[in-house]
Every structure is written in C-alpha cells, then in structure tokens.
Amino acid sequence: MHSTVFQFYKPNNKKLSQWGNAARLEMVKPSNKDALLLKQFKLYLDEEASKDLPPLPNGLIVVEVIADYLRNFHAHVIMELRKGFARNYEQGHFRYFHCVFPNHYVLLGCFTQQCLTVPAMWSDRAKSVMREAVLMAGIIGPNDHRDRLTLISEPEAAALYCEKKCEQFNLKHGDRFMICDAGGGTVDLIVFQIEVTGRGRKLKECTKGQGQSCGSVFLDRRMRRLLERKFKDYMATIPACAFEAMMDQFVDLIKPQFDGVDDQFLQLPAAMNLEELTNEAIGLEDGVLCLTAAELKSEVFEPVIRDVLTLIEEQLRKANSLQAIFLVGGFGTSNYLFERAHQSFASRVGLISVPPRGELAITRGAVLFGLNPQIVTSRIPRYWYGIDTTMSFDERIDPPEYKLIKADGTARCDNRFSVYVQRGQPLDIDNCVSKDFYAYYPHPTSCTLYAADCDDQPRYTLSRGVKRVANFTIPMPALPGVREGEKVDLTIKMYFGEIELRVEAVIKGKTYGTTCVFDSQEG
Structure with a gap:
C-alpha cells in the first residue's frame, strides 16, 4: 500500500469525496483537473513545520481533514472485521490500535478502548487537536469517559x-x-x-x-x-x-x-x-x-x-x-x-x-x-510548566513595572512563573502536582498554563521562550449550604507524566474535570 494518505475534495467543497487510493484515481479524470488532492496534511499539526505551509484550500481546517481521515479509516477497519473473523461485530465491542497515518490495525477482543499514536515532538495543543478529531469523526462520543481514547507517543x-x-x-x-x-x-x-x-x-x-x-x-x-x-x-x-x-x-x-x-x-x-x-x-x-x-x-x-x-x-x-x-x-x-x-x-x-x-x-x-x-514507569518532560502568579517583589531583580502594592502595603511581583514541572527531570507516569487555591462561590476558577523550552527556569511568564499552553476553567459545582460570595477551598491537580496533560480539581472532597482551551501560540 502507498505510504502517503490521499484525500479528494471537489472544487470549493469541504465534503470529502474519496479517500485513499480511490482519491488518487479520481485525480486522473480530466473532469477533476480543478479538484483538490490533499496529502501530507499531518505536518499541519507540527507548529514549526506548519509555519512554512500554505493555508489548507477550500476553507478546510486541519482538525476537519484529520477527522475525515479517521472516520474513513475507522469505517475501513469495521468493514474488514465484518468481512473476516468478526462477522457479528457491533460498534464499540472491540478494542483496536492503530497509528495515526500508517494504515494498520490489530483486533484484540471485546473491549471499548481506542489507542492512537502521536509523534513525541507534538505540542500539547497538537495532541488536543487529535483528540478533537477522533471525537469529530464519531469514533468516541462526547459523553464517553476520557479513557475511551488513550494516546501514546510513537517512539514509546x-x-x-x-x-x-x-x-x-x-x-x-x-x-x-x-x-x-x-x-x-x-x-x-x-x-x-x-x-x-x-x-x-x-x-x-x-x-x-x-x-x-x-x-x-x-x-x-x-x-x-x-x-x-x-x-x-x-x-x-x-x-x-x-x-x-x-x-x-x-x-x-x-x-x-x-x-x-x-x-x-x-x-x-x-x-x-x-x-x-x-x-x-x-x-x-x-x-x-x-x-x-x-x-x-x-x-x-x-x-x-x-x-x-x-x-x-x-x-x-x-x-x-x-x-x-x-x-x-x-x-x-x-x-x-x-x-x-x-x-x-x-x-x-x-x-x-x-x-x-x-x-x-x-x-x-x-x-x-x-x-x-x-510498562513505562517514567517520562521526561520537554518543557518547564507553570502558572502565572504573584510573589514577593525583589528590588534588585524584578522590573519596576511588575510591582504591585497590596492593601496591606506589601510589594508583590506580577507575572511570576510558578513552576509545576521542571524540564528534563524524570516524572513517574502517575505524577500529580497539587496546589491549593480558593475561589468565591459560585464563580468558576480560571487559570492559564505556561510552558518554556529553555535550559534555565524562567522567572516570568513574559520571559523570552515562555508561551501560553492552555486556559482551563473549573466550574463551581452546586454546594448546598454555601452562600454567595463565601470563600471555597479547592485543590488543582495536574498530571504531567501522561502523554496528554490532564487537569482536575478537588472541591469539598469531590473530583471534577476541567475544560482546557489550548492556545495556538504554544509550541
């Protein structure tokens, strides 16, 4: 099989017409000389490589193109299963594993987990786009447990x-x-x-x-x-x-x-x-x-x-x-x-x-x-990870424009990089970084996560090489007996040892997931 994935779109049309080798055959027809044959679109998820690529034609965006691929690949897998030894296949009853673009799969048995491989060099945002594409393709549902889809890095x-x-x-x-x-x-x-x-x-x-x-x-x-x-x-x-x-x-x-x-x-x-x-x-x-x-x-x-x-x-x-x-x-x-x-x-x-x-x-x-x-016990992060916070102001180091004077007269430094994870230091795969905060009921808590690819620990979130990774929001649940404006303690837990970043909050002893919006600036 040809190693490159091809997808065929009619002129000025975002709807996929043909996929795989059939897409290549369509382009041979004289009537399709103005049509679009896409290939090598995986590179659009590499932020550095994509800077030199033209925008996708037909108004397409990369998550739509990859969702088209995954939807058709998944349908191909199901068809092969039904043709072969899994004649009584029903949607969701088998677990299979495949790479994103090499077209291989293996049937294991009656489970419901999907495992998808991604390049290790991809950013958190690129991995998030892959998860969104799997959801858009209908392979997992919006209400499914997060573990229905597991990502693993290709070299791992x-x-x-x-x-x-x-x-x-x-x-x-x-x-x-x-x-x-x-x-x-x-x-x-x-x-x-x-x-x-x-x-x-x-x-x-x-x-x-x-x-x-x-x-x-x-x-x-x-x-x-x-x-x-x-x-x-x-x-x-x-x-x-x-x-x-x-x-x-x-x-x-x-x-x-x-x-x-x-x-x-x-x-x-x-x-x-x-x-x-x-x-x-x-x-x-x-x-x-x-x-x-x-x-x-x-x-x-x-x-x-x-x-x-x-x-x-x-x-x-x-x-x-x-x-x-x-x-x-x-x-x-x-x-x-x-x-x-x-x-x-x-x-x-x-x-x-x-x-x-x-x-x-x-x-x-x-x-x-x-x-x-x-089977993998530890991973090494490629970035410093941290959040934006205020810390004690150091007159010898900190820029005067970052100085904040609090109501009690103390000087604080704004835009400080509070480290959650140290670049290059091994992390157990179940590593969890917890920090305690508080919010005022019933308002949600929002926070921005930053990453830095530099040798030394960054001091400020505005330092060179520091980029926004994601904004995450923790909705405030209904808490019986808590009055509006009352202070509520919460713990934010971040899991960095997994392939994907995972953020949770613990409020009144109960764990809640978060909504992460990944920033396009992140590399």
Whole structure:
C-alpha cells in the first residue's frame, strides 16, 4: 500500500469525496483537473513545520481533514472485521490500535478502548487537536469517559515493541537503547533504560527526547525538485499524472532500497510522450532516466539524512553510553539511513539494528501498551510548566513595572512563573502536582498554563521562550449550604507524566474535570 494518505475534495467543497487510493484515481479524470488532492496534511499539526505551509484550500481546517481521515479509516477497519473473523461485530465491542497515518490495525477482543499514536515532538495543543478529531469523526462520543481514547507517543510504542525483541539482542537490566522513529513527516528520538523488577521488565525514559520534521516526505520533496529541474524543458507537455507516476516509482522502489552505491533507473511512463527520447545531459536514454548514486545522495538523501544523524548524535551525547540504536518507522527501514547510521555510530554503540518488521514497530508497540499501560514507569518532560502568579517583589531583580502594592502595603511581583514541572527531570507516569487555591462561590476558577523550552527556569511568564499552553476553567459545582460570595477551598491537580496533560480539581472532597482551551501560540 502507498505510504502517503490521499484525500479528494471537489472544487470549493469541504465534503470529502474519496479517500485513499480511490482519491488518487479520481485525480486522473480530466473532469477533476480543478479538484483538490490533499496529502501530507499531518505536518499541519507540527507548529514549526506548519509555519512554512500554505493555508489548507477550500476553507478546510486541519482538525476537519484529520477527522475525515479517521472516520474513513475507522469505517475501513469495521468493514474488514465484518468481512473476516468478526462477522457479528457491533460498534464499540472491540478494542483496536492503530497509528495515526500508517494504515494498520490489530483486533484484540471485546473491549471499548481506542489507542492512537502521536509523534513525541507534538505540542500539547497538537495532541488536543487529535483528540478533537477522533471525537469529530464519531469514533468516541462526547459523553464517553476520557479513557475511551488513550494516546501514546510513537517512539514509546516502538520502544515497547523493541523491548520484546530484546532477548535476541541480549539487552539486560540497566542497559540503555535509543529509539529513532523515522516516519513520513517527523523523526522522534528517545532513550530508554531497561529495569528488571519483581513485576517484570519495565522501561524508564532517561533522556529528554528530541524531534524534528525531517521524515521521508522531505526526501520526496527534494526528489520532486530534482525531476522538475531535469525535465524543465519538457514540463509543459508532461501530464501531471505521468509526473506523479515517476514519483510513485521513487517512493515505492528507489527510496526504500537505495544504499548509496548503485545508480537507479526510472522508466518514463508512456503518457509522458518521451519514451524514445535521449538526452544525455539529464541522463535520459530511450525513455529511461538514469539517476546516479552520487546525485541521489547529494541532491535528495544527504540533506535529510544529515538532520537525522544530528538528532542521533545529540541524543547519544545526552545518554553518555548506549547498548543499542533501533531504527523504526517507514523511513527507519531505509537501507541508506541504516548504512549512514552504522558508519557514524558503530564505533560507539554495540548494536545498530532495524528490528523485524520495523515499519510496524509503532503499531505493534501500541498494542503492547494497550494491554499493559504501566510498562513505562517514567517520562521526561520537554518543557518547564507553570502558572502565572504573584510573589514577593525583589528590588534588585524584578522590573519596576511588575510591582504591585497590596492593601496591606506589601510589594508583590506580577507575572511570576510558578513552576509545576521542571524540564528534563524524570516524572513517574502517575505524577500529580497539587496546589491549593480558593475561589468565591459560585464563580468558576480560571487559570492559564505556561510552558518554556529553555535550559534555565524562567522567572516570568513574559520571559523570552515562555508561551501560553492552555486556559482551563473549573466550574463551581452546586454546594448546598454555601452562600454567595463565601470563600471555597479547592485543590488543582495536574498530571504531567501522561502523554496528554490532564487537569482536575478537588472541591469539598469531590473530583471534577476541567475544560482546557489550548492556545495556538504554544509550541
């Protein structure tokens, strides 16, 4: 199956018409020359990558596009189940696990939980959009318990799969291994340590993970530019479908098996009307285009591969020592990526490996996580998290414009960053940060959560690098016997050890959930 997800929309229409391979076939029809074929839209959830992307056409927004994908993928899964061994399937009676965009699923049995994988580098807002899209797709309902949908990071899922394969790699208690999850859009890296306890083997995240948008779609983009340069004198006569057929040959045949040594050959489609053309200047002879190993390396592979190797180098430096590096994901199975990683790191790491069916490592690891969510014992936050508060004013440090004089004459400093979570410090997966506040009945309590990606603890919420993550509101419940204006004690509990941020409030001994509105500025 083609690794890229395609979605077809008619001109000026937000309603999805075709999905998957059928969408590609629709675009071949002459009547659809002005229609819209969307692909690689996952990148719109990466705030950094999306800055360089044009707005989605047809007035679409990314949550709608992803909901369209999930709705159709879910329907496809249900159809396959009904066609196969689950003929008596009823909605909600089975648990299945899948990655967001690689199209794989596994049926486990009569449960109702959905487990969906997301890149570890995604922001809290991007993960929130994914949850909203699942809800919009109708896979879960608005009144369902939050745990109906569980998110897991892609490299963490891959780590669970690779840990299961550790017996053949002879990894033991205390050993560390790196997951390099190289997919279509993103590359995520995290280092885990194996902990063998009386409860079995567990995994502990031991470095702050890194990620970047340097996946295999960036190889495709560079290849497209190379072909456009080669055929610049012929582009006016080449049908779009013929050019896409050449790109398909690259994606399906050349990209996975290219090793940096052998030249590669593209058979030009007959629709290009160039099947007998010879042009030595571009490597074309009798309708066959020769792509030398040297130009593929310099023009297509090396610029992207170098970004991946830089990420691996930084993680290796943070971990001090590693026993293994596992390359997983569709891009992770690239022969050239493996060769370059082996050249660069084999002298320092005992094992560099692509595990069996490495392209399925994330999906299979998600199944393992769904069966045993406690197998990962700790995670390392990538940000400082905190809220806006006032603290004692320090005349030596604090700006005078932040000074507040209280009714009792004391000086307070506004815009102070009150830390909830320290960046880079391990958190147990069930870690809960509690702080006590008070509100006046019956008014709700509102608070803004901030995050910072910097080495030193930020002092102010207005400091450079500090961004708003979310505003959350805690509705005040009906409290019999409490008068209007009366002070009510409450405890705000934030869970940062999970993949998604979770906020709760305890009022009069009862726990209440919150409504989080994620800020578009958050990165």
